[in-house]
Amino acid sequence: MTADATPYVTEDGRQIGGVMMDLRDITLRFGGVEAIKSISFDIREGEIRAIIGPNGAGKSSMLNVISGFYKPQEGEVHFRGKKRPPMRPYQVARQGVARTFQNIALFEGMSVLDNIMTGRMGHIKSNMLAQAIWAGKAQREENENREAVERIIDFLEIQAIRKTPVGRLPYGLKKRVELARALAAEPDLLLLDEPMAGMNVEEKEDMSRFILDVNDEFGTTIALIEHDMGVVMDLSDRVVVMDYGRKIGDGTPDEVRNNQEVIDAYLGVAHD
Amino acid sequence: MSADFLYGIEVVLNGLMAGVLYALVALGFVLIYKASGIFNYAQGVMALFSALTLAGIMSGQVPFAHLINAIFGTDIHYFGWNVPVLAAIILTLVVMVIFAWCVQRFVFRHLVGQEPIILFMATIGLAYFLEGVGDLMWGSDIKTLAVGLPQGGSLWVEDATSGLGGDDFYGFFIDKLDMVATVVAIILVAGLIAFSQYTKQGRAMRAVADDHQAALSVGISLNFIWVLVWSLAGLVALVAGIMWGAKSGVQFSLSLIALKALPVLMLGGFTSIPGAIVGGLIIGVGEKLFEYLIGAPFLGGATENWFAYVLALLFLVFRPQGLFGERIIERV
Amino acid sequence: MLYREAGDFKTTYVADSQTFPLKLDRIGFWVTMAVAWLVIPFVINDYWASSLLVPFLIYAIAAIGLNILTGYCGQVSLGTGGFMAVGAYACYKLMTSFPDINIMIHIVLAGGITAIVGAAFGLPSLRIKGFYLAVATLAAQFFLVWLFNKVAWFYNYSASGQINAPERLVAGVAVTGPSTPAWAQYLICLFFVTLCALIARNLTRGTIGRSWMAIRDMDIAAEIIGVNPLKAKLTAFAVSSFFVGIAGALFFSVYLGAVEVGEVFGIQKSFLVLFMIIIGGLGSIFGSFAGAAFLVLLPVALKWIGVDVMGWPTDLVAHFQLVIVGALIMFFLIKEPHGLAQLWRLAKEKLRLWPFPY
């Protein structure tokens, strides 16, 4: 099914392009434990791709492979048609891959504004000397970045907490700030690791709206892990299902919903 | 066998003995760090303070004599009695337990749940405080510790081994004090292990080290455990203070032995008792052997202080989890 | 309501990211600068210069340097003494090798040399973290001191092994050597403090500062969102060592004039500067000043009270000094664990509300 990668337009008018990221036969081991067993799937430009599966299925590990934090023992990652050489995570990030984390990984000692500004690390050109003097180019650049960040702050409706230290924020807002930080990078591919975990229904609705808006307005490709099936089915264009490190399903929400293996995994049929 | 080779072995043997002494100091750090996550900068000063107290009690010194004399114009210095060694050691331990209780009651009880760096800083304050109190209580002159430890090279070992080499070889030199220190260290470690395995308090201590919350939830009093570990650290400090003080007399510089323990901790890890022992031995042998083979002949000597750290550093660069640490898997 | 922020609006991002967003703070800052630059030089005497202000200013530079590394980038270092020694010996070699070049340039170059050495010793930080790194930096401390003591080239083969700062002039006035007037000593240190604080402030509020703080708060996440940890850590080591090196150069050339490495730049110095930033406040430029003031001025003040006012024996006062400093450290921590800078912030917050607490 990955072979067919012709661009098309969805019902709601979004543009889905060709394959942006292609993961081929990824295998990841920790010591003797195989966390991911020879998994292949692709992510297409402009789509919302969901990865689902029970706890311990290897979903977060998969995101970590995509963002370059884990190095798979086998398999290849192709990004924009080219095989990705071994890279440090920050280099991956600078190629236009941004993400959020399952257990919020904000910089607790910094203000909301500074956290989001950190997301723009890849957009800074001025060198250290210029920054030390704080005039001319460095300051201009700082202001441009600040304007970009302010747009995101407006977009996510967190103007009031700009200067607040992140440590003092409630959980839901932290999740939103983390999204803002990822967006600040203006990524092509946005990875969201359980963006709605621990949220109430209203917060989930807000977050879903933000995700759709991001995809819609900026044309950002999104890959997300989520447990709430309703959300996943509503949001995503295609879904990958993982269980015990294997891929057990891949397709549109409807296809996945009717996949027997997926049903077994979720109903807890015993493994042999 | 050539004399040079035999002397090399002698250096290794003495390095091992020195390593035991380093490990003794490191042990105190490990005990506290394991149970409470506090990097206790004051451990060296505790060794000094406990040894000062022991020497002071033994010679019947009046505590705070100088202060009392300055305020009241009196001229008192000694009670005029000598306390036997064993009684003095027990009294010193009582003082160290009181000290542990005070530390817990007045300082760390108010700092529960703070970041490690803040706890570390509190121990800096504690070190200043204790150093000042030690000086005020017992004065700053050098005290001789006559606890009856043997000194000097073991003639028996020397005679028994002098035939191994040629005329240039005089037999192995092993300091009797070092031998005693080794035995004491073994007893101490065995005792600590037995204590933590077979007593209720010891098991509670280990539970706390594993998980504060879980320990609390099964009804272990953290306060009690922390007083206990600080007391044990006081005991270890006293032993280290006696062993080092036997060599140099009890004096201010005793607090600097903490510096000898730091590379050991790096190597062995802050949370592992076997790590402290093995780390101590590796550092002891490593620095002595380097001085013997390279430092003294080629670099002008006095290389031990920095080489201990460089050795630990090199080790960590290749094995960041330390000697007995488990492989670190990073997660986000 | 003397101290307030209501009505103090910002209309540009430049104004919003300035050092002192509040008007009253700005006024306070400029008054302090005016006093420091325009009043003190005219009233300073030898005692105030050599016993209090010059050491305070130099320690403040070192503390700013270490605070960048430890407070902003989260890399605990105990090599400060060794790096100060690099600055001092670099300055000495430059002073004696190129006597015609202005000492100010030598001091900056000494900082640059220290930055290179510091970055080299920062390499293990890529593998080693936390307290383990702190102990690893001790390797730098002990090795550097041993090196400067051992290799005679560093002290120009002098019989004593000490290095002595020859007299050097800036604008016709001696700033090193024995005949330096107190005000010149003070002003050159003040110049470098101002410069360093400014640079530190600019770096920490900009991109590079954010990358340091990101590494400090969560290094793995920082790398995943695009912070290059190698660059962030090494620049932190380099910038930190640059300041520490300047502090060492000033410590030797302007303040003491003669230095023996083991005694002046020993491990005690590393600990002292670390204590300063912890007590002052990690991650705060103001805290670096507060911590330096606390540990330089408090002992002198206590001594003055004990010996000159109360007339107690000097040794008792010295012992009490330790007890009081130690007790104060613990007391402050229990009251406010984040250092004097945080205490100051809280005091200001109280002031904002004063006299109506609700």
Add this chain to the structure above:
Amino acid sequence: MKMKKLAAMALAGTMAAAPAMAELVIPDLSYRTGPYAAGGTPFSDGYQDYFNLLNARDGGIGGEAIRIVECETGYNTEKGVECYESTKGEGALIYQPLSTGITYQLIPKATVDEIPIHTMGYGRTSAANGEVFNWVFNYPANYWDAASVMVNYLLDENGGDLSGKSIALVYHNSAYGKEPIRTLEELSAMHGFELSQLAVDHPGQEQKSQWLQIRRERPDYVLMWGWGVMNQVAVQEAANIGFPMENFIGNWWAGAEHDVTPAGAGADGYKSLNMNRVDASLPVFDEIRTLVHEAGNAAGDGSNMGSVLYTRGMYAAMLASEAIANAQDIHGVTDVTAAMVRDGMASLEITEARMAELGMSQIGPEFSVSCENHGGSGLGIVQQWNAADGQWVALTDYIAPDDSVIDPLIAADSAAFAAENNIEPGCL
């Protein structure tokens, strides 16, 4: 009530601190705390007690009362500078900095401020050249003298011939410890003994490597330039390896009671240099006991009277007071200034007759100071520790150093200093 008492104390304190007219101000930069307190306390006690004795017995010097200003340095250079700056304004007449680090600080400062410094057997050796160091005096002897005196003593022990002998130098790895190396190298070439050097890093608690090396190489003699805890550990380790203690000689900062007592009986026979004789029966001690201690004016607790460093401190005070008296004679005024005291020091003459008159016969060598020579005669005695009696026993009379070796070294080093600092050598 409490407040009142404190205020009264504070008031009394300020009044006492206010400078009274016409008194001789002598700062005492003591170190009664820190790692070297055991050495600093007795020295300071002796230094102060002697001035207190002069106040009590003679009403000061030449009728002017002496005021001692004690300042605690903890042997720390920065605190020493603070002490200097805080005391010099009170009209300080002479400084005894007592630490190598502080000495190097004060040499340029005091030269500019025109206050004489007396560094008795420590500090900068080439300060013996008075033409370069006008304000610095290091009589009666310096480190290079000490090295030479040791070798001369050994020569004497060996019938004037040291060729083929091996001598090891165990030294504190610092500027202080490295002082004798150049002199010993010269002497080794001259007398044909083999010199090996063993550095001990600060603080010196762990010396196993060095003493195992000594045990392997079995040098005939071990000389030591030690300080602080290094001394106690070295004596202990030497005893441990069974090195013959009578062949182990420390310099004069490694030869006090507290350096040997921790090693107990093992230290018996250990030798050290001294620049002053230790003799508890000197009449001056009786006077101090009755006029100072019993009057309640003792600087310390009185327990260390007559000890090596107490005696040395008292000796230093005697040299200072003699210089002040000399200055009063020269200038014909009793209320002398620091510059006048310098003149008094530059023409000081210490004779046996004068020492006997002061109740401290033979305490130091006879010597005279001149404008050119600030170093005195450089004589030293060798003393030996008797552990059973707990006493240092003088073994020799004052031994002279080999000036033909030392003088050129001093000339070279002081010339280098003069060149570096643009000093035109000459008398004031």
